[in-house]
Amino acid sequence: MSQETIKQPYKIKSAKLMKELMGNYFLGMKDKTKKIAWCTSVGPAELLRSFGFEVHFPENHGALLGATRTATDLIPEATKLGYSSEICSYLTADVGSYLKKETPLTEHYGLEGPPKPDLIVYNTNQCREVQDWFEYFAKEKNCPIFGIEPPRYVDEVSNEAIENVAAQFKSLIPLCEQASGQKFDIDKFRETLRLSKEATDLWKKVLWTARVSPSPISFFDATIHMGPIVVLRGTQMAKDYYITLLKELEDNVTKGIGFLEAEKCRIYWDGMPIWGKLRPMSELFAANNAAVVASTYCNSWVFDAFDEKNPFESSALAYTEIFINRSEHAKEKILKKLIQDFRIGGMIFHEAKTCFSNSNSRFGMPLRLKNETGIETLVIEGDLCDLRFYSEGQTTTKIETFIEQLS
Amino acid sequence: MSKYYQGIDIGSSYTKLTVIDETNRICYQDIVKTMNRDKQELANILTKIKSDYNIVSICATGYGREHFKDAHINKTEIYCASVGVSTLFPEAKSIIDIGGEDIKVIKTGGDGKVDDFYMNTKCAAGTGTFLIEIAERAELPLARLSELASKSNFDKELNSFCTVFAKTEIMKWIFDEVPEQDLARGIYISIVNRIAKIRMDKTLPIFLIGGVIQYHPFLKTIVEEKFQQRVVVPENPQMINSFGAAILAKKHAESEIKIASKY
Numbered sequence: 227m228s229q230e231t232i233k234q235p236y237k238i239k240s241a242k243l244m245k246e247l248m249g250n251y252f253l254g255m256k257d258k259t260k261k262i263a264w265c266t267s268v269g270p271a272e273l274l275r276s277f278g279f280e281v282h283f284p285e286n287h288g289a290l291l292g293a294t295r296t297a298t299d300l301i302p303e304a305t306k307l308g309y310s311s312e313i314c315s316y317l318t319a320d321v322g323s324y325l326k327k328e329t330p331l332t333e334h335y336g337l338e339g340p341p342k343p344d345l346i347v348y349n350t351n352q353c354r355e356v357q358d359w360f361e362y363f364a365k366e367k368n369c370p371i372f373g374i375e376p377p378r379y380v381d382e383v384s385n386e387a388i389e390n391v392a393a394q395f396k397s398l399i400p401l402c403e404q405a406s407g408q409k410f411d412i413d414k415f416r417e418t419l420r421l422s423k424e425a426t427d428l429w430k431k432v433l434w435t436a437r438v439s440p441s442p443i444s445f446f447d448a449t450i451h452m453g454p455i456v457v458l459r460g461t462q463m464a465k466d467y468y469i470t471l472l473k474e475l476e477d478n479v480t481k482g483i484g485f486l487e488a489e490k491c492r493i494y495w496d497g498m499p500i501w502g503k504l505r506p507m508s509e510l511f512a513a514n515n516a517a518v519v520a521s522t523y524c525n526s527w528v529f530d531a532f533d534e535k536n537p538f539e540s541s542a543l544a545y546t547e548i549f550i551n552r553s554e555h556a557k558e559k560i561l562k563k564l565i566q567d568f569r570i571g572g573m574i575f576h577e578a579k580t581c582f583s584n585s586n587s588r589f590g591m592p593l594r595l596k597n598e599t600g601i602e603t604l605v606i607e608g609d610l611c612d613l614r615f616y617s618e619g620q621t622t623t624k625i626e627t628f629i630e631q632l633s
Numbered sequence: 634m635s636k637y638y639q640g641i642d643i644g645s646s647y648t649k650l651t652v653i654d655e656t657n658r659i660c661y662q663d664i665v666k667t668m669n670r671d672k673q674e675l676a677n678i679l680t681k682i683k684s685d686y687n688i689v690s691i692c693a694t695g696y697g698r699e700h701f702k703d704a705h706i707n708k709t710e711i712y713c714a715s716v717g718v719s720t721l722f723p724e725a726k727s728i729i730d731i732g733g734e735d736i737k738v739i740k741t742g743g744d745g746k747v748d749d750f751y752m753n754t755k756c757a758a759g760t761g762t763f764l765i766e767i768a769e770r771a772e773l774p775l776a777r778l779s780e781l782a783s784k785s786n787f788d789k790e791l792n793s794f795c796t797v798f799a800k801t802e803i804m805k806w807i808f809d810e811v812p813e814q815d816l817a818r819g820i821y822i823s824i825v826n827r828i829a830k831i832r833m834d835k836t837l838p839i840f841l842i843g844g845v846i847q848y849h850p851f852l853k854t855i856v857e858e859k860f861q862q863r864v865v866v867p868e869n870p871q872m873i874n875s876f877g878a879a880i881l882a883k884k885h886a887e888s889e890i891k892i893a894s895k896y
């Protein structure tokens with residue numbers, strides 16, 4: 227288009243600080259004196275940190291492989307090993323990266339690859355794929371592994387479920403003690419959980435600033451700024467970062483500065499980001515003055531239930547009540563509330579080819595929500611990492627028509 | 634000096650152009666291959682349009698819309714289809730656009746606003762590409778497919794969603810010595826059955842547009858049989874999106890004038 231100038235969305239200034247923080251996090255992995263634990267993104271990070279482990283999150287590496295668009299070349303390596311190209315592309319990209327000995331961590335942080343684990347821990351609260359993924363590496367790295375297996379797809383979390391999961395957390399302790407060489411210290415655990423709770427509360431406030439119009443933060447911004455809450459929760463650094471970010475956003479709310487000058491419509495994003503297409507996606511919505519203001523994905527690291535007074539039970543509840551682990555009915559209830567709170571006009575469901583658990587369009591939810599709430603819904607097909615499942619032209623047409631429909 | 638408005642629909646196979654005047658009358662239409670390495674043909678047409686008409690606004694649509702630098706606005710082909718058909722037929726309807734690489738089903742009121750839409754994206758089943766590939770495998774001349782199908786009462790379809798699988802399925806028909814008119818009708822039934830799997834408001838009349846219906850008019854009969862609805866094929870169904878784009882170019886120009894006159 228020659229005569230329409232596209233305005234660039236507002237750039238969040240705290241991003242610079244976040245880059246530094248994330249850089250230091252990765253560089254910290256070089257410290258050979260530190261014990262390293264691998265953990266799933268919604269696994270028991272606080273418990274691990276209380277033993278002094280540096281925590282590496284393979285999903286974070288998967289997202290990096292996606293964002294740098296290296297995943298698509300790496301995935302076939304895992305496929306040759308017998309992993310279907312239709313299972314989790316974090317898994318296949320990460321395994322492919324390991325087999326090919328190629329990772330963007332080298333270029334960005336001078337690391338040969340993800341740090342060698344002393345302990346591997348997963349929680350199947352998000353999916354079963356993590357179990358297979360982490361077991362592959364436990365075998366490769368000859369490393370002890372522990373899995374937490376909570377009840378899945380729960381409507382509400384029962385007391386029995388909390389007890390069950392809390393007991394599993396506790397039975398992880400001996401392994402942690404062995405691998406870290408440190409005795410379990412309940413006060414350290416409480417302290418880590420307190421820090422994590424403070425950071426997650428701040429993160430929620432950050433995300434909830436988007437309830438106003440114009441919103442100071444987009445879903446696409448949030449996928450970047452969620453870095454610390456995923457990999458550094460339980461540390462003072464994460465908490466401090468979100469104090470800074472929240473201040474910037476709240477100031478912008480006061481001044482009426484949104485990431486878009488004017489919002490033509492407000493959209494909710496369900497499902498995973500398409501990591502390799504974040505920027506063009508963000509630009510596509512911005513060019514059409516469509517504000518993507520909320521998402522299931524970024525909300526996944528809001529843990530309301532953390533309570534240092536009951537560290538085991540509250541962690542068990544927090545990590546079992548996450549959205550991805552809920553029944554269709556419970557998910558719909560949560561979404562309906564968010565649609566109201568964020569004054570959403572349309573909802574985009576990203577059906578990620580390789581992530582069944584994070585694709586909520588497969589059991590008729592878009593149509594049910596449309597009928598029950600009156601919002602418009604759209605399903606787009608793509609993937610978190612594997613761009614072979616994504617058609618830019620077709621998706622752009624769908625999204626632009628959808629925005630047209632909402633306006 | 635009279636004002637004219639241009640719509641250009643850059644599809645995956647063909648680029649379609651329409652020029653309208655202030656009364657929405659079509660003054661000029663043309664079509665060229667999109668992937669023609671020789672860009673001169675399109676350039677010549679554009680030069681001719683420029684010299685013959687006082688074009689005040691251009692709207693580009695289709696997959697290539699972003700690349701047409703002279704456009705004042707660009708809009709999706711779904712919106713343009715809806716506007717184009719609704720300008721000619723201002724009534725509530727379903728529009729089925731069968732293109733080279735996808736099928737689009739659009740629900741729209743009389744005003745051209747898109748109420749709902751669906752695109753099959755992941756595979757070629759039911760699209761122009763499917764038709765070409767299967768007909769080629771069956772050694773049926775594309776140009777005669779419609780005529781052949783009209784002579785048959787065959788009622789079988791190719792079940793597979795996948796074009797490659799469908800090709801092996803049609804091989805079986807050929808081995809079974811299914812006559813060529815039945816093969817032709819079977820291919821059309823497969824396309825329509827694929828469309829029938831898409832959610833659509835059954836109470837609304839159906840408007841068929843796109844390149845496939847332009848060259849395969851017998852599909853209309855199969856759609857009527859399958860959906861038991863009034864089925865309309867507008868004149869020049871392949872050009873309708875560029876016509877809708879021209880209408881939107883005109884609306885854009887009018888709104889610019891309104892803004893300008895405010896100041």
Ligand code: SF4
Nearest residue numbers: 314352353355581583
């Ligand atoms: S939730 Fe999806 S993306 Fe995440 S690890 Fe499981 S399968 Fe992979």
